[in-house]
Amino acid sequence: MTTFNGNVTGQGRKIAIAVARFNSFVTTQLLNGAQDALVRYGVASDDIDVAWVPGAFEIATIANQLAKSGRYDGIITLGAVIRGETSHYDYVCSAVSRGVAQVGLETSVPTMFGVLTTDTVDQAINRAGVKSGNKGADCAQSVLEMIDLKRQL
Ligand SMILES: Nc1c(NC[C@H](O)[C@H](O)[C@H](O)CO)[nH]c(=O)[nH]c1=O
Numbered sequence: 001m002t003t004f005n006g007n008v009t010g011q012g013r014k015i016a017i018a019v020a021r022f023n024s025f026v027t028t029q030l031l032n033g034a035q036d037a038l039v040r041y042g043v044a045s046d047d048i049d050v051a052w053v054p055g056a057f058e059i060a061t062i063a064n065q066l067a068k069s070g071r072y073d074g075i076i077t078l079g080a081v082i083r084g085e086t087s088h089y090d091y092v093c094s095a096v097s098r099g100v101a102q103v104g105l106e107t108s109v110p111t112m113f114g115v116l117t118t119d120t121v122d123q124a125i126n127r128a129g130v131k132s133g134n135k136g137a138d139c140a141q142s143v144l145e146m147i148d149l150k151r152q153l
C-alpha cells in the first residue's frame with residue numbers, strides 16, 4: 001500500500017491570491033496572514049501575486065483567469081461574506097463557493113477557498129488573525145501541501 005502526503009514546501013512555487021475588497025478591514029488581515037505564511041514556508045515574495053476584486057462574488061472569475069494563465073502553481077482566494085438583513089448573503093456564498101470549487105476541478109490548479117462566511121463581524125475578525133486563527137494562513141499551508149501532493153501522484 002502506498003500512502004501519499006503533501007509536503008508543505010514553498011521553494012520555487014508561484015502563488016496567486018485573489019482577494020475581495022469588500023470588508024477590507026477583515027480581508028486585508030487574511031491577505032497578511034497568507035503572505036506571511038507563504039514566505040515563512042519558503043515562497044519568494046516576488047513569486048506571490050495579488051489580484052484585488054470588488055467583492056466575493058467576483059473572486060471565482062479572476063481565480064479562473066489566474067489558474068488558466070499557466071503562471072501559477074496554486075491559487076488562494078480570500079474574502080469575507082458577512083450576513084446582512086436580506087438573502088443576498090446566501091446567493092453570494094453559494095456563488096463564490098461553487099465558483100472557486102469549479103476553478104480547481106476544471107483547471108487542476110490547486111485553488112484554496114479562503115472566503116469567510118459568517119453571521120457576525122466578530123466571527124469574521126476572529127478568523128482573520130484573532131481568537132480563531134487566520135484563514136489566510138491556513139490556505140497558504142494547504143495550497144503548498146496540495147501542490148506537492150499533485151506532483152507526487
Ligand atoms: N455583502 C458582501 C458582498 N457583496 C458584494 C458582492 O460580493 C459583489 O461584489 C456585488 O454583488 C457586485 O457583483 N461581498 C463580500 O465580499 N462580502 C459581503 O459581505
Ligand SMILES: CC(=O)[C@@H](O)COP(=O)(O)O
Binds near residue numbers: 081082088089
Ligand atoms: C453578504 C451581503 O451581501 C450582505 O452583507 C448585504 O447586506 P444586506 O443583506 O443587509 O443588503
